[in-house]
Each structure stands twice: as structure tokens, then as C-alpha cells.
Amino acid sequence: MKAKLFKKATAIGLSVLLAAGSLTGCGSNGASADNTAANETVVKEAESGTEPAVAPEAAGDGLVFKVIAMNAASPYWLSVKNGAEKAAEEMGSEYGGIKIEYVAPQEDTDTQKQLEMVENAISQGVDGILIAPCSPTVPHDAIVEAIDAGIKVIVIDQYLDPMDANGFFGTNGVNMCTELGEYIADNHLDGSGSYAEMVFNMTSLASIDRYNGFIAGITGIYPDMKDVGYQITESDINKTTSLVANVYQANPDLKCIFANNDRTALGVLNGIKELGIEGQITVCAVDCNLDLLKAMREGTIAALSLQMPYNQGYEGTKKLISLVNGEEIEKESDSGSFLLTPDNMDTDEAVAAIQQYIDGYKPEDSQ
Amino acid sequence: MNTPVVKEKGSMFKKVLGNQISVVFFILIALIIFFSVGAKGFFSAYNLKSLLQQTAVIGIITVAQTFVIITSGIDLSQGAIIGLTTLIASGMMVDLGLPIGVAVLAALLAAVLVGVVNGFFVAHVGLPAFITTLGTQYIIRSIALLAKGGNDIYNLPPEISNFGRGTIGGVFPNLAIIMIVIVVIMHLILKKFSFGRYVYACGSNVTAARFSGVKTKKAIFLVYVLAGFLCGIAGIVMMCRINAGIAVCGDGYEMNSICAVVIGGGSLFGGEGSISGALIGAFIMSVLSTGLQIMGFSTYWQQLITGIVLILAVMVDTIRRRRSQGME
Numbered sequence: 001m002k003a004k005l006f007k008k009a010t011a012i013g014l015s016v017l018l019a020a021g022s023l024t025g026c027g028s029n030g031a032s033a034d035n036t037a038a039n040e041t042v043v044k045e046a047e048s049g050t051e052p053a054v055a056p057e058a059a060g061d062g063l064v065f066k067v068i069a070m071n072a073a074s075p076y077w078l079s080v081k082n083g084a085e086k087a088a089e090e091m092g093s094e095y096g097g098i099k100i101e102y103v104a105p106q107e108d109t110d111t112q113k114q115l116e117m118v119e120n121a122i123s124q125g126v127d128g129i130l131i132a133p134c135s136p137t138v139p140h141d142a143i144v145e146a147i148d149a150g151i152k153v154i155v156i157d158q159y160l161d162p163m164d165a166n167g168f169f170g171t172n173g174v175n176m177c178t179e180l181g182e183y184i185a186d187n188h189l190d191g192s193g194s195y196a197e198m199v200f201n202m203t204s205l206a207s208i209d210r211y212n213g214f215i216a217g218i219t220g221i222y223p224d225m226k227d228v229g230y231q232i233t234e235s236d237i238n239k240t241t242s243l244v245a246n247v248y249q250a251n252p253d254l255k256c257i258f259a260n261n262d263r264t265a266l267g268v269l270n271g272i273k274e275l276g277i278e279g280q281i282t283v284c285a286v287d288c289n290l291d292l293l294k295a296m297r298e299g300t301i302a303a304l305s306l307q308m309p310y311n312q313g314y315e316g317t318k319k320l321i322s323l324v325n326g327e328e329i330e331k332e333s334d335s336g337s338f339l340l341t342p343d344n345m346d347t348d349e350a351v352a353a354i355q356q357y358i359d360g361y362k363p364e365d366s367q
Numbered sequence: 368m369n370t371p372v373v374k375e376k377g378s379m380f381k382k383v384l385g386n387q388i389s390v391v392f393f394i395l396i397a398l399i400i401f402f403s404v405g406a407k408g409f410f411s412a413y414n415l416k417s418l419l420q421q422t423a424v425i426g427i428i429t430v431a432q433t434f435v436i437i438t439s440g441i442d443l444s445q446g447a448i449i450g451l452t453t454l455i456a457s458g459m460m461v462d463l464g465l466p467i468g469v470a471v472l473a474a475l476l477a478a479v480l481v482g483v484v485n486g487f488f489v490a491h492v493g494l495p496a497f498i499t500t501l502g503t504q505y506i507i508r509s510i511a512l513l514a515k516g517g518n519d520i521y522n523l524p525p526e527i528s529n530f531g532r533g534t535i536g537g538v539f540p541n542l543a544i545i546m547i548v549i550v551v552i553m554h555l556i557l558k559k560f561s562f563g564r565y566v567y568a569c570g571s572n573v574t575a576a577r578f579s580g581v582k583t584k585k586a587i588f589l590v591y592v593l594a595g596f597l598c599g600i601a602g603i604v605m606m607c608r609i610n611a612g613i614a615v616c617g618d619g620y621e622m623n624s625i626c627a628v629v630i631g632g633g634s635l636f637g638g639e640g641s642i643s644g645a646l647i648g649a650f651i652m653s654v655l656s657t658g659l660q661i662m663g664f665s666t667y668w669q670q671l672i673t674g675i676v677l678i679l680a681v682m683v684d685t686i687r688r689r690r691s692q693g694m695e
Binding site: 072102110121122123125141203232234 | 414657
């Protein structure tokens with residue numbers, strides 16, 4: 001019986017030890033992997049014997065920035081992370097290393113989880129937070145709390161309402177889609193016929209800005225071309241498909257359709273294929289995926305406006321560094337965009353822009 | 368002569384270590400100590416406060432899931448009920464301008480209704496709980512999305528976020544206090560009331576329970592209604608926390624509550640489980656998630672480690688069962 005008891009105790013003890021062991025094991029591995037950059041720079045400084053140019057408040061263990069994305073799965077957010085890590089690597093040596101800690105909820109619907117991530121970053125006492133809010137308001141109060149606690153916060157990609165972070169660095173949807181509208185008007189339209197917009201909603205600023213930008217681009221060149229108005233797609237591919245049929249039947253002179261996100265664009269392509277009017281209607285859209293790129297190669301899509309998540313991570317991190325140094329930064333700025341067309345889609349610059357959406361993309365992937 | 372002494376020792380041992388609750392409690396304490404030492408900022412007033420706050424929603428739905436799992440059922444509609452509740456309550460306040468109390472009551476009523484539907488199909492029609500609640504999950508989520516065309520509701524009355532971020536005495540978050548009150552009441556119901564005994568009886572052996580005079584259909588029906596009501600409260604707590612009505616804000620939360628119940632000693636075969644164990648399970652998940660974040664782990668590591676802990680907890684439980692069966 002005693003032997004049995006002993007065995008039982010060992011079994012339970014071992015399991016607990018295993019649990020603790022796996023935690024500490026992962027802990028040291030993870031930490032050492034993350035700290036490699038920091039350690040290397042420390043070693044380099046020690047070897048070269050130069051005085052490290054460290055800002056007084058940044059001296060010591062280096063800086064820790066938390067990058068909080070909208071979800072853990074999409075390559076779009078990995079581009080933000082890669083950009084942030086690149087900036088940290090380039091600038092880290094001046095600050096005794098910059099550690100980028102990347103977290104994101106499983107799904108961008110889990111707004112509470114993202115809120116927790118901001119709160120936990122405050123508990124941790126990080127130096128800066130780069131966040132793409134899942135919702136314009138949910139993390140707002142926690143972000144204000146973080147700033148009160150002395151943490152610098154840059155909001156990227158989606159607007160925070162009200163904009164109380166230290167800075168905003170995201171796509172200017174109006175600029176991006178004005179450029180797109182102008183390109184389409186110049187290259188594909190002659191002022192005759194009509195055009196329509198498919199928007200994923202009319203409540204989010206991102207959607208409204210893109211819509212307004214596109215109209216500004218077209219009307220800047222053809223002020224009298226007929227706009228048949230927008231349809232709300234809710235990013236639903238099936239719904240968009242039938243909306244396209246409705247709009248086309250009501251407006252046989254339709255020349256151009258603008259889709260303001262990728263899922264809407266897929267619905268537009270479906271609709272046009274079902275109607276058998278490929279080639280008659282110029283399609284352009286915001287964002288990309290492999291199906292849209294294939295359609296561009298086939299000639300069904302005339303242009304795509306790509307956002308620059310890598311740039312958001314890279315420049316956003318640089319802005320955090322400036323803020324930590326006590327420098328002023330522009331309160332709101334445009335992270336830029338790339339206008340992808342059939343003519344430029346195989347250039348290095350275009351491939352790099354596409355890789356922000358599709359990890360490891362190569363031109364032959366869309367053939 | 369020796370036998371009684373050994374037996375005595377065995378039962379002592381059983382009480383201290385052979386009990387899943389004390390094992391998971393030990394794991395929770397070990398994790399807290401581990402993170403307090405290893406994660407700078409973990410053992411701070413701010414973090415302990417936010418840890419309590421972060422566990423409120425999960426804690427409440429874990430209590431609901433405990434009842435359901437003890438009857439050998441499962442409730443997959445929890446996350447959808449949370450979303451629906453936030454949307455109804457905030458819609459009534461913002462779009463219709465109704466008072467907070469009316470909006471909250473209406474949202475709770477809707478949550479109870481979902482519970483009634485779940486309970487009716489599981490207890491009275493005899494459909495599997497997994498299928499029934501998966502079906503209601505889809506239906507409710509669709510209704511919540513259709514109601515506002517997928518849009519979120521913002522600009523809630525300031526009382527909501529004030530309450531959501533508020534504390535009593537600067538230490539105990541309001542939302543955590545709601546959770547604690549629910550935990551205490553539901554623990555008493557499960558342990559001290561005949562209804563609680565019926566719930567266990569339905570899960571252990573439903574036929575035997577019926578023959579011994581338990582109205583099993585009624586008991587199981589009431590468990591789902593109660594679960595719906597508790598998820599409604601969790602939805603209100605969620606709304607106060609995120610200060611918004613979002614149809615999809617609770618998606619996937621049912622998986623966390625199922626995890627918490629299982630870590631806390633609940634058996635998916637029914638008849639076993641306790642509120643205290645499940646609550647410890649919920650706290651283990653929160654502490655892990657918070658602690659790992661503060662230590663600077665990326666999201667991918669966090670999921671890996673949470674998965675390992677879940678399997679280890681169930682493994683410890685399985686070993687315990689096998690041993691105690693071997694002894695008897």
C-alpha cells in the first residue's frame with residue numbers, strides 16, 4: 001500500500017513538475033530567441049569599446065514595444081510585425097536593444113481580448129504600444145490609461161475614436177482611392193456611360209473614405225459622368241454577386257464598378273462572370289488576394305489599391321522611438337498605398353507590396 | 368490489525384491530493400507564484416485588478432457551463448448569446464433611447480428565451496445537446512448580425528462604461544463582484560438544494576434518476592434556462608466592459624468555458640464537476656494568458672502553452688481516477 005501511495009504521489013508530482021517545466025522551458029527558449037538581437041548589440045558595443053549613444057531615459061535593459069494586431073492569422077498583420085521587427089533591428093543598437101512583442105486575438109471579433117492585451121501591456125510596463133484597434137472605441141479608455149502611465153501609443157491602420165493616442169499612422173483612404181479613380185478614368189473610361197460603387201458598409205470610416213476618394217478621382221477627370229450610386233455588400237460575396245446583376249440590369253450603360261474591399265471585389269467578379277459581361281465593365285478594388293491577382297492577369301480587374309502594413313509596422317515603430325526620445329511627431333500621417341496594375345504587377349516593388357498580403361508570393365503564383 | 372490504519376492514510380491522501388480541486392488549486396497557486404517571480408508587473412495592484420476584471424465574463428459562463436456539463440450536456444450557444452445580449456441591450460439604449468434598466472431586462476429576457484429553446488429541444492424533444500446548441504448558436508448569431516446589418520453599436524450612455532471600469536474601494540472591480548455573487552449563489556444551489564442533487568443525478572445515470580423519482584426532463588430543461596440567463600448576465604458584463612454592442616464579440620467563448628470546466632474536474636460524460644473547480648479552471652486560463660503576455664510571449668506561444676496545460680490537467684485527473692478506481 002505504501003508503495004502504491006508513493007507511486008501515486010510521484011505521478012502527480014511529476015505531472016505538476018512537467019507542467020512547470022514545460023512553462024519554464026518554453027520561457028527560457030522564447031525569451032532567448034526574442035532577446036538575441038538585444039544581446040548581440042550589447043556584445044558588439046562591448047567589443048568595439050565605443051561609448052554607446054544611449055538616450056538617458058532609454059539606458060539599461062533596452063526598450064520593449066508591444067505590437068497588438070487585429071488577429072493572429074492573417075499575413076497582413078504579420079507584415080506589420082515584420083516591419084516593426086526590421087525597424088527594431090535597425091535602430092535597436094542605439095537603445096541597448098529594442099524588443100518587439102507581437103500579440104493578437106485569435107479573431108478580430110474578440111475585442112475584449114484585445115482590450116486585455118492593452119491592460120496587460122500596462123501591467124508589464126512596456127515602453128511603447130503599436131496597436132491596430134479591432135474596434136474604434138473598445139480599447140480607447142485603456143489606451144488613455146496607458147498614456148497616463150507614461151507608455152507611448154501609436155495607433156495604426158484603423159482609427160481610434162476619439163483619437164487620443166500619441167499618433168495615428170494608417171492608410172488615408174481618400175488619397176488612396178482618389179489615385180485609383182484617376183487612374184481608371186484616365187486609362188479605361190471616356191466620360192460616357194455610368195459607374196457604380198460596391199461598399200462593405202457605410203458606417204466605418206475606412207469604407208466611407210474609400211468611397212469618397214474614388215468618386216473624387218473620377219469626377220476630377222469626368223465631372224459629368226453618371227454615378228448610379230453605391231450598394232452595401234457587408235463583405236458578403238453572394239450578396240455582392242446579386243447586387244451586381246441588379247445594378248447592371250437597371251443601368252445597361254454601366255462602364256465601371258469599384259469594390260472597396262477584397263471580399264466585395266470577389267463578389268463583383270462572380271457577378272460579372274454570371275452575367276457574361278467580362279471585358280465590358282472595368283473593375284477596380286482595394287486590397288488583394290490570389291483570386292484577384294489571377295483575375296488581373298486574365299484582364300478582368302484593371303487596378304487594385306494595396307495598403308502598406310509593412311510600412312505601418314516599420315514607420316510606426318520609428319515613431320514610437322521618436323516619442324520615447326521626447327521628439328515631436330506628426331499627430332496623424334498617411335502610411336501610403338501602392339497602385340497595382342496589369343503593367344506593373346511583376347515589378348519588384350509590386351511583388352513586395354503583394355507579399356504584405358500573401359506571404360511569400362511569387363509572380364508565377366497568380367498564373 | 369493494520370488495515371484500518373492504512374485505510375485511514377489512504378483517505379487522508381485522497382482528500383488532500385486525490386481531489387481534482389486541490390490539484391488544480393495547487394496548479395493555480397504555482398502559476399501565480401511562477402509569474403509573480405518571472406513576470407515583472409504581474410504581482411501588482413493594477414494587474415490583479417485587471418485579472419479579476421478579465422475573468423468576469425469567462426467566469427460567469429463557466430458557471431453556466433458547469434451546470435450543463437454535469438447533466439452530460441454541452442452549451443455551444445454561449446458566445447452567441449453574449450453577442451446577442453450586448454446588441455439588444457445597447458440597441459435599445461442607443462437606437463430606441465430606452466432606460467438602462469429596461470434595456471438590460473429585455474436583453475436578459477432574450478437570453479432566457481434562447482435557454483428555453485435549448486432546454487426544450489434537449490430535455491423534451493431529446494435532441495443531442497451538441498447539435499441543438501450548435502444550431503441555436505448559428506441562429507442567434509445570424510439574428511444578431513441581421514438586426515443591425517453587421518454593424519456595431521457605440522455611444523452607449525456613460526453610466527455603462529463607468530460601471531464597467533468602476534471598482535468598490537478602488538480594489539474590487541464591479542464586474543468581478545457580479546461574477547463572485549453569481550459563483551456563490553450557484554455554488555449553494557448546486558450543493559445545498561435538491562435541484563443541485565437532481566442535476567448530478569441526471570448526469571450520472573438519467574434512467575436511475577428517473578426511477579428514483581427525479582423529474583429529469585424538468586431538471587435538464589431548467590439547467591438550460593438557467594444557463595441562458597447566466598450567459599445573458601455575462602453579455603451585460605461584456606457590454607459594460609467593451610462599452611459597445613457587437614454581434615460577434617463573444618464568438619468562441621464557449622470553448623474557454625468548456626476548457627475551464629474540464630480543467631476544474633468536470634467530466635464531459637456528466638455527473639461530475641463543481642463550481643469551485645471550474646472557477647479555478649477559469650482563473651488558470653486567465654492567469655496563463657495574462658502572465659505569458661506580461662512575460663512577452665507572442666500569441667503563438669501562448670496557445671501552445673495553454674494547450675499543454677489543458678492536456679496536463681486532464682491527464683492528472685485521469686491518473687487520479689484510474690488510481691482511485693484501482694484502490695477500490
